[in-house]
Each structure stands twice: as structure tokens, then as C-alpha cells.
Amino acid sequence: PGKLKNKVTKVAKNTIKLGKDDPRRVIHSLKVAMALTLVSLLYYWRALYDGLGVAGMWAVLTVVVVFEFTVGATLSKGLNRSFATLLAGALGIGANHLAGLFGEQGEPIILGVLVFLLAAASTFSRFFPRIKARYDYGVLIFILTFSMVTVSGYRVEGLLEMADQRLVTVLIGGGTCIIIAIFLCPVWAGEDLHNLIASNTDKLANYLEGIGGGEYFQLPKDGKSTKVIKNDGYKSVLNSKTTEDSWANFARWEPGHGRFKFCHPWKQYLKIGALVRQCAYQIDTLNGHINSDVHVPQEFLQIVQASCITMSTESGKALKALGTAIKTMKDPKSACQHLETSKNAVEDLHIALKAASLENADVLAIIPAATVASILVEIVKCVEKISTSVHE
Amino acid sequence: PGKLKNKVTKVAKNTIKLGKDDPRRVIHSLKVAMALTLVSLLYYWRALYDGLGVAGMWAVLTVVVVFEFTVGATLSKGLNRSFATLLAGALGIGANHLAGLFGEQGEPIILGVLVFLLAAASTFSRFFPRIKARYDYGVLIFILTFSMVTVSGYRVEGLLEMADQRLVTVLIGGGTCIIIAIFLCPVWAGEDLHNLIASNTDKLANYLEGIGGGEYFQLPKDGKSTKVIKNDGYKSVLNSKTTEDSWANFARWEPGHGRFKFCHPWKQYLKIGALVRQCAYQIDTLNGHINSDVHVPQEFLQIVQASCITMSTESGKALKALGTAIKTMKDPKSACQHLETSKNAVEDLHIALKAASLENADVLAIIPAATVASILVEIVKCVEKISTSVHE
Numbered sequence: 089p090g091k092l093k094n095k096v097t098k099v100a101k102n103t104i105k106l107g108k109d110d111p112r113r114v115i116h117s118l119k120v121a122m123a124l125t126l127v128s129l130l131y132y133w134r135a136l137y138d139g140l141g142v143a144g145m146w147a148v149l150t151v152v153v154v155f156e157f158t159v160g161a162t163l164s165k166g167l168n169r170s171f172a173t174l175l176a177g178a179l180g181i182g183a184n185h186l187a188g189l190f191g192e193q194g195e196p197i198i199l200g201v202l203v204f205l206l207a208a209a210s211t212f213s214r215f216f217p218r219i220k221a222r223y224d225y226g227v228l229i230f231i232l233t234f235s236m237v238t239v240s241g242y243r244v245e246g247l248l249e250m251a252d253q254r255l256v257t258v259l260i261g262g263g264t265c266i267i268i269a270i271f272l273c274p275v276w277a278g279e280d281l282h283n284l285i286a287s288n289t290d291k292l293a294n295y296l297e298g299i300g301g302g303e304y305f306q307l308p309k310d311g312k313s314t315k316v317i318k319n320d321g322y323k324s325v326l327n328s329k330t331t332e333d334s335w336a337n338f339a340r341w342e343p344g345h346g347r348f349k350f351c352h353p354w355k356q357y358l359k360i361g362a363l364v365r366q367c368a369y370q371i372d373t374l375n376g377h378i379n380s381d382v383h384v385p386q387e388f389l390q391i392v393q394a395s396c397i398t399m400s401t402e403s404g405k406a407l408k409a410l411g412t413a414i415k416t417m418k419d420p421k422s423a424c425q426h427l428e429t430s431k432n433a434v435e436d437l438h439i440a441l442k443a444a445s446l447e448n449a450d451v452l453a454i455i456p457a458a459t460v461a462s463i464l465v466e467i468v469k470c471v472e473k474i475s476t477s478v479h480e
Numbered sequence: 481p482g483k484l485k486n487k488v489t490k491v492a493k494n495t496i497k498l499g500k501d502d503p504r505r506v507i508h509s510l511k512v513a514m515a516l517t518l519v520s521l522l523y524y525w526r527a528l529y530d531g532l533g534v535a536g537m538w539a540v541l542t543v544v545v546v547f548e549f550t551v552g553a554t555l556s557k558g559l560n561r562s563f564a565t566l567l568a569g570a571l572g573i574g575a576n577h578l579a580g581l582f583g584e585q586g587e588p589i590i591l592g593v594l595v596f597l598l599a600a601a602s603t604f605s606r607f608f609p610r611i612k613a614r615y616d617y618g619v620l621i622f623i624l625t626f627s628m629v630t631v632s633g634y635r636v637e638g639l640l641e642m643a644d645q646r647l648v649t650v651l652i653g654g655g656t657c658i659i660i661a662i663f664l665c666p667v668w669a670g671e672d673l674h675n676l677i678a679s680n681t682d683k684l685a686n687y688l689e690g691i692g693g694g695e696y697f698q699l700p701k702d703g704k705s706t707k708v709i710k711n712d713g714y715k716s717v718l719n720s721k722t723t724e725d726s727w728a729n730f731a732r733w734e735p736g737h738g739r740f741k742f743c744h745p746w747k748q749y750l751k752i753g754a755l756v757r758q759c760a761y762q763i764d765t766l767n768g769h770i771n772s773d774v775h776v777p778q779e780f781l782q783i784v785q786a787s788c789i790t791m792s793t794e795s796g797k798a799l800k801a802l803g804t805a806i807k808t809m810k811d812p813k814s815a816c817q818h819l820e821t822s823k824n825a826v827e828d829l830h831i832a833l834k835a836a837s838l839e840n841a842d843v844l845a846i847i848p849a850a851t852v853a854s855i856l857v858e859i860v861k862c863v864e865k866i867s868t869s870v871h872e
Contacts, residue, residue: 106607113607121600124627125592132588132631145628152624196524200517208513215498215505232544235516236537239524326761330722369718372758373765 113157115273120155123268127151127261146254150261155269159345160277160338162269166262167341168226173258176230177251179206180237187238203235221337270343278339278348281332282414285357288328288364289411291321295371296404299378322375325368332361347417360414395437402430505549507665512547515660519543519653538646542653547661551737552669552730554661558654559733560618565650568622569643571598572629579630595627613729662735670731670740673724674806677749680720680756681803683713687763688796691770714767717760724753739809752806787829794822 107114127147154165187198210231213219219227237251269275336354344352406426412418499506519539546557579590602623605611611619629643661667728746736744798818804810 102608103604107604113604117600117604120603121596124599124623125596128595128627128631129588129592132591145632148628148631149624152620152627196521199524200521203520204513204517207516208509211512212495212499212505212509216494228544231516232541235520235544236540239520239540240537327719327721329719366764369761369764370768372761376762 112273112275116157116275119268119272120151122272123151123155123264124148127264130260146257147261147264150258151265154262155265158275158277158280158335158338159269160335160340160342162265163341164222164338165225166266168223169229170258170262172226172229173233173255176233177237177255180234181248181251183234183238199239203238206234207231221333222340274345276339276342276345276348277335278342278345278352278354281335281339281354281357282348284328284332284335285361285364286411286415288325288361288368289407289414291325292364292367292371293404293407293411295322295375296400296407298404299374299400322368322371325365326372328361329365332358391440392437395433395440398433399430399437402426402433406430504665504667508549508667511660511664512543514664515543515547515656516540519656522652538649539653539656542650543657546654547657550667550669550672550727550730551661552727552732552734554657555733556614556730557617558658560615561621562650562654564618564621565625565647568625569629569647572626573640573643575626575630576632591631595630598626599623613725614732666737668731668734668737668740669727670734670737670744670746673727673731673746673749674740676720676724676727677753677756678803678807680717680753680760681799681806683717684756684759684763685796685799685803687714687767688792688799690796691766691792714760714763717757718764720753721757724750783832784829787825787832790825791822791829794818794825798822 131145131148150166150169154162154169156162156165183199183202187195187202190198210227214224214227240250336358339352339354342348403426405422406424409422409426523537523540542558542561546554546561548554548557575591575594579587579594582590602619606616606619632642728750731744731746734740795818797814798816801814801818
């Protein structure tokens with residue numbers, strides 16, 4: 089019993105945390121429940137008074153399947169479902185008519201062949217990456233509706249009535265979802281994408297500022313002070329590609345809202361996202377070097393210290409400014425300044441290194457620090473590319 | 481018309497390429513079509529002779545929705561669907577019974593409240609990462625079935641009959657899918673995961689061997705010979721996390737097959753995959769340095785050349801041996817040897833650098849090469865970790 093109690097409290101804590109992390113989740117759950125209850129009660133009353141039980145079911149089904157977390161996903165699924173149902177219904181009625189011409193015996197054979205061919209072709213089409221990304225659900229519903237209409241064995245008049253009922257109920261269900269999704273505390277995929285890119289940029293900025301102000305580049309005054317910097321925030325950036333891709337896909341379906349117009353350049357976000365991720369790969373390598381236990385010899389540190397600190401701090405600040413610029417959609421003027429400063433630091437580093445003589449230096453010990461410096465230079469370049477992208 | 485023709489030929493070419501790249505796609509399409517035709521014809525005949533048109537529909541629906549590319553995904557969806565339907569059906573009948581106690585007026589209110597509460601709770605539960613990964617589809621079907629059964633407005637006897645019909649048809653549909661998926665040219669998610677990890681390891685190995693034998697570390701004998709190595713095969717490794725995660729999830733549902741037992745340690749694959757990806761990040765950084773235009777001064781190159789070439793070639797060979805070991809599930813003995821050689825090369829590099837004096841050297845020009853060497857050292861460490869993981 090003690091164990092069970094522990095488990096229950098743990099689950100409860102998790103639940104509360106999940107809700108607190110993003111209160112929109114709670115709201116989303118309530119929205120789905122509301123849409124479902126509305127449609128269900130409609131169905132309940134129709135089932136009781138009109139005897140249309142079966143058709144009303146489709147409205148419930150549509151709500152459950154179509155209602156997604158973001159507006160874009162809901163719209164994408166709803167529109168896919170509507171158009172696929174329409175198209176497949178029309179084709180199915182045609183196929184039924186065609187098969188009817190072949191008489192009692194030929195009909196099932198023709199129907200079977202048609203279903204087989206269409207199902208094979210549609211299933212294969214789902215392997216095309218572009219169809220997979222945008223119309224996967226539509227193709228699914230297309231196969232579903234086509235085979236159901238084709239083989240339902242009714243004559244054409246019965247079919248038309250059925251198709252009419254189905255279409256109306258699907259529209260009721262889909263319409264309820266879309267209206268509730270858009271007008272009741274909407275969650276926009278585009279806005280999420282926007283914020284994700286901005287916060288990813290911010291995470292990298294924090295890391296860079298962290299090592300700039302951190303102890304790696306400090307001269308060891310009070311004995312050993314090589315405290316390892318723990319800042320793993322950037323790690324989530326490494327694997328953000330899938331999320332970005334799917335959000336950008338959904339964002340394309342969304343109508344204009346707030347600061348975003350209908351044809352907002354979502355592709356540009358993917359481009360910036362890819363650059364940010366590339367920068368994150370470099371930071372990951374850098375992180376490995378900084379957290380190794382090698383001591384940097386003091387004479388070398390003196391040469392590179394100033395420029396390295398400037399490079400990391402200023403490129404961090406530039407990134408932060410870029411993140412803010414993305415977030416507020418303003419021209420990142422201060423980012424340019426920081427970028428200039430960090431590029432000057434690269435120059436300074438070059439000059440300092442050219443002037444330095446390392447006669448008595450321990451080459452082996454220098455290399456890790458040199459690597460850090462060199463990667464920082466690459467990061468500065470990368471930040472510059474990001475900056476160009478943001479400006480576009 | 482010329483444009484249209486161009487487009488058609490382009491689509492046709494793409495289609496053929498898609499099929500050739502992975503012939504299992506064509507087979508999968510035919511399998512789905514077969515399952516669907518079988519179930520459809522069954523439905524057709526039942527609709528004609530027994531008048532059970534509506535219930536038979538569920539078999540068609542189940543086939544279309546459940547049949548996925550891999551056995552694991554199909555099993556996961558099929559089992560999720562069956563259990564969720566059972567559970568929700570039972571609960572729904574209970575809820576209907578309960579609501580019936582409140583009389584004509586109270587019934588819809590109680591039903592509405594019940595649907596609202598359950599829908600909200602279930603929708604929220606889909607945000608838990610573990611439920612999302614494994615039971616997302618089951619929860620969806622649970623909400624769907626529960627609300628449909630609850631509000632269908634029949635009395636309990638009618639419900640039981642309906643539930644019976646539905647269950648039989650869902651089982652027919654699901655059973656057909658699972659049998660065809662497993663016994664007709666099965667596509668195992670586990671095997672795909674296995675091959676993916678092995679081929680990712682191989683890609684990194686090819687890259688490392690490529691730069692080892694490439695021109696970056698060659699002394700420029702015949703003037704300028706800084707041809708840039710183009711080997712971007714490793715890039716796909718950077719973003720493979722999502723695929724690996726989902727395949728590992730599906731693999732868990734699969735029964736034992738071929739060389740894989742039922743409780744094959746799929747998690748270990750994810751661990752190796754993560755390490756391989758980390759190594760890929762480092763290679764990405766390395767790639768940036770190697771493809772820059774900086775000339776390495778000859779005197780420094782002479783110091784590091786031998787050990788750098790050995791490090792990259794041997795760690796490449798070690799990775800290749802590990803990839804083969806993963807593929808064939810044998811103990812990677814030769815990998816250990818190559819790893820030893822590359823670790824010795826790291827030692828050699830350290831000794832060479834300690835002995836070297838760089839009095840007249842251009843420190844600035846050395847740094848990129850030093851960085852490359854240093855990253856190679858990190859890669860060797862990473863390869864060692866991968867090796868340990870593979871051994872487990």
C-alpha cells in the first residue's frame with residue numbers, strides 16, 4: 089500500500105507539472121471535451137428523435153480524430169478529411185455505377201479489382217515525402233471512403249442519400265473543431281515555431297555568454313579553479329529538426345493571425361533553424377573540449393584570453409539580440425554591433441597569435457585551448473550567417 | 481502540353497526511383513491492397529446477403545487505419561485498437577446503465593458530464609511523453625468508442641449486440657492486417673533499426689577513412705593540391721534521432737524473428753545511436769575546419785601528419801568493424817585492434833608535440849591543423865565509448 093501511495097503521488101505530481109509547464113495543455117483538453125460533448129449530445133438527440141443514429145456517429149468520429157493541439161494541425165486534418173471524403177465519395181459512386189454495368193456476376197470482380205488498384209496506388213503515393221508531409225491523412229481517408237462507398241452494395245440512389253448524410257455530419261464535426269480551435273484560446277503552430285526558433289537562438293546565446301564569463305578563460309589566481317560549467321540547455325537544440333519541420337508544415341495551413349500574415353515566410357524559419365542547429369553542433373564539440381581536465385598553460389592563456397572572452401561574450405550577445413529580433417520581428421541593429429565586435433576580436437586573436445612567440449611553450453598543452461579558440465572563430469562565422477538569414 | 485509531358489515523365493521517374501530505392505514499398509502497397517480487397521469483398525457479400533452492412537464497415541476501416549509499413553507499427557496499432565475498444569465499450573455500457581437510472585430528464589445531462597470528464601482526462605493523458613510514444617492511438621480510440629457507445633441512445637440489450645458485432649468485425653480487420661503483415665514479406669521495425677545503426681556507424685567510418693587517405697594531410701608535393709573532400713554521407717546521421725526512437729518503440733511490440741529474440745535489448749541500440757550521433761556532431765565541426773582554405777605550414781604538418789592519418793584511418797576502420805559487428809552480431813575483435821592502433825597514434829601525437837619546438841613557426845597557421853588533430857583525438861575517445869557500448 090505504501091508503494092502504491094508513492095506511485096499515485098508521483099503520477100499526481102507529474103500531472104501537475106505537465107499542466108504547469110504549459111497551461112495550454114489543460115485548455116486544449118477542455119476544448120476537446122467541449123467539442124466532443126456538444127457533438128455527442130447533438131447525436132444523442134438526433135438518434136432519439138430522428139433515428140439517424142448511424143450517420144451522426146461520423147460527427148463524433150470526426151471530432152475525436154481531427155481535433156489536434158495546434159490550429160494548423162486541426163485545419164490540415166479537417167480540410168484533408170473533407171476533400172478526401174468528397175473526392176473518394178464521387179469516385180466511389182462512379183465505380184459502383186461502372187461495376188453495375190457488368191451484371192450480378194461481374195460486379196464483385198470489377199469492384200474488387202478497382203479497390204485493389206486504387207488502394208495499392210494510394211498506399212504507394214504515401215511514400216512520396218511531399219505527400220507524406222502534407223496530405224498523408226487525406227490519402228488515408230481517401231482509401232477508406234472509396235472502398236467503403238464502392239463496396240457498400242447499395243444502389244446509386246441509396247448511396248447519394250448516404251453520402252449526403254455523411255458529408256453533413258463530417259462538416260458538422262469538422263466545423264465544430266475548427267471553430268473551437270480558432271476562436272477559443274487558439275494555439276498557433278506558426279507562433280510556436282516562431283518562439284521555438286527564438287528560444288533556440290537564446291539557448292545558444294546563454295551558453296556562449298556563460299563560457300565567456302566562466303572560468304575556462306580565467307587565469308588561475310587562487311590555485312585550482314577549474315569548475316566545470318554545467319549548461320546543457322543547448323542540447324535540446326541538437327534534435328529540434330523534426331519538431332520544426334512539422335510545425336512549419338502546420339503553420340502553412342493557418343490563416344493570418346496576430347503579427348503573422350497568411351503567407352508568412354515559414355521556410356525562412358527552417359533555414360534559420362538549420363543554421364542554429366549547425367552552430368549547436370559546434371558548441372557541442374566545444375563543450376567537450378572545455379569540460380576536459382587539461383590545464384591551459386598560463387603564457388598562452390594570456391595571449392588568447394582577451395579575444396576569446398570577447399568572441400564568446402559578444403557572439404553570445406549578438407545571438408541574443410538576434411533571438412530578440414526574431415521574437416519582436418524588428419531589425420536587429422544591436423546584433424550587428426555585437427557581431428562587429430566579435431569579428432574584431434577574431435582579428436585581434438590573429439594579430440596576437442602572429443606576434444606571439446612560443447619558444448618555451450608546451451605545444452601539447454596549448455592545443456586544447458587553441459582548439460577552443462578556433463572553434464569559437466567558426467562559431468562567430470556561423471553567427472554571421474544566422475544574422476544574414478534573419479535580416480532577409 | 482510540352483510542360484505537362486515533362487511533369488508527367490518527372491513524376492513517373494520519381495515513382496520508379498522510389499520503388500527501386502526500397503522495393504518493400506511496392507510490396508507493402510500490394511499487401512495493403514490485398515488485405516483491403518479481401519475484407520471489402522467479405523463486407524460486400526455480407527451486406528448483400530445478411531444485411532449487416534453497417535457493422536462490416538468497421539472491418540474496412542480497421543484495415544485502412546491499422547495497416548502500417550512495419551510489423552511493429554501494425555501490431556502496436558492493432559493491439560491498441562482492440563484493447564481500447566474493449567475497455568471503452570465496457571465502460572460505455574456501464575455509463576449508459578448509470579445514466580439510465582436518472583430518468584428521461586437526467587440522462588442526457590449525466591451522459592454529457594461523463595463524456596466531458598473522460599474526454600478531458602484522456603486528451604490530457606496524451607501529453608505524457610510515455611503514453612504519447614506507446615499508447616497514443618489507443619487513447620484516441622478509447623475516447624472515440626466511449627463517446628459513441630455512451631451516447632448512442634440504445635438500451636443496454638441493443639448495445640450488447642452492437643458491441644458484439646463491432647468487436648467481431650474489428651477483430652476480422654485487425655487479424656487480417658496482422659496475419660498479412662507478419663507472414664507475407666514482413667518488414668520488421670527491429671531489423672530496420674538494427675540496420676540503421678549499423679549503416680550510420682559505417683557512414684562515419686567512411687568519412688574518417690576518407691580524410692585519412694585524403695589530401696588534407698598530404699604534403700603539397702605538386703604545387704597546390706588542396707582538393708576539397710566531398711563526403712556528406714554522414715549528414716543524415718545528425719538528424720536520425722526521431723527515426724531511431726520510433727523504430728525502437730515499434731520494435732518492442734514485435735515477436736521474436738530471425739536473429740532477434742522477443743526481449744532483444746532495443747534500448748542498447750538507442751544508446752549506441754546517441755553516441756554515434758555525438759561522434760557525427762564532432763565530424764561536422766571537423767568537416768568545417770577541413771574544408772576551409774587555410775594552408776597548413778609544412779613543418780607543422782610533418783610533425784602531426786603520421787599520427788593524424790593513423791588516427792583517422794584506424795578509428796575509421798574501428799568504426800567499420802563495429803558496424804559489421806553490429807550487423808552480424810559478432811564480437812568485434814578487429815575493432816579492438818584498430819582502436820588500440822589509433823590510441824597509440826594519439827600517444828605518438830602527444831610525444832611528437834612535446835618534442836617539437838616551434839620557434840619559427842607561424843602560430844596562427846598552425847591552429848586549424850592543431851584543431852583538426854585535437855578533434856580527431858576526441859573522436860577516437862568517442863569511438864572507444866561506442867566500442868564499449870557495442871560490447872555490452
